[in-house]
Amino acid sequence: MxxxxxxxxxxxxxxxxxxxxxxxxxxxxxxxxxxxxxxxxxxxxxxxxxxxxxxxxxxxxYLKYFLGIEVLRSKGCIFINQRKYILHLLAETGMIDCKPADTPIIAHHGLQMIKGGKLAYREQYQRVVRKLIYLAHTRPDNLYAVGIVSRFMHQPQIHHTGAVMRILRYLKGTSS
Structure with a gap:
């Protein structure tokens, strides 16, 4: 070049x-x-x-789809979204038929490490959170919640997985 x-x-x-x-x-x-x-x-x-x-x-x-990002054009505008990416993520995690949530995280969530808390399956947790981080490029509404759950990547506990599942439920209701 x-x-x-x-x-x-x-x-x-x-x-x-x-x-x-x-x-x-x-x-x-x-x-x-x-x-x-x-x-x-x-x-x-x-x-x-x-x-x-x-x-x-x-x-x-014209570009239509690239690295999980869909590109739509109208006169004078370009729109990007990751609807297909979200649907694939929901299917992969078994959440495609889940009940949608109104918000990506509960207000005053209080998520933290609990001494002696039951550990979650780390590799699975990390894989889903990485995908949520990538999704934040077109979904800034999830940025705060994804930032919170990403704090626990090194040693996720079961209640952290619940917070990730809530983000997925929120995405279910807002995939478009």
Whole structure:
């Protein structure tokens, strides 16, 4: 990408940027997927031609779904959501048919480590909480609750799992 005049981002090494004539073109790479965007249509066309000379590639058009994030367009707007990701997570955890909760966490929850408290299955707890952390990119309404349950990743107890299940129940009712 540097040979085409792009600079690698310091904050995300899979992101490459090119600024010229007051416009920007962005390219992000994930394994064998590439997303190209920006406000310089001419540069985007040139980049696609350059890349197709270097690699076998297929232009799939506008982005629809990437890494669990669904991208929807309307005139002048782009909406992102993770509805499919949520439904997959609910199915994976056996919560697809659960009763929805009104809030992601109980007010004045008081979650803490209890001396002698029964331990939860740590690997499962960590896997679900990691997915909830990723989901927080498009669901800031869950950020506080996910921050609370993530405090117990090193040694989750059964009552912490209950708090995670409540977040999942909240997602059930707000997946759209």
């Amino acid at each position: 540097t040979k085409f005049g792009y600079k690698q981002s310091d904050s995300d090494h899979t992101l490459f940027l090119k600024r010229q004539k007051g416009r920007i073109t962005c390219l992000i790479i994930y394994v064998d997927d590439i997303i190209i965007t920006g406000d310089d249509k001419e540069e985007i066309g040139i980049l696609k031609k350059q890349l197709s000379c270097e690699f076998e590639m297929k232009d799939l058009g």
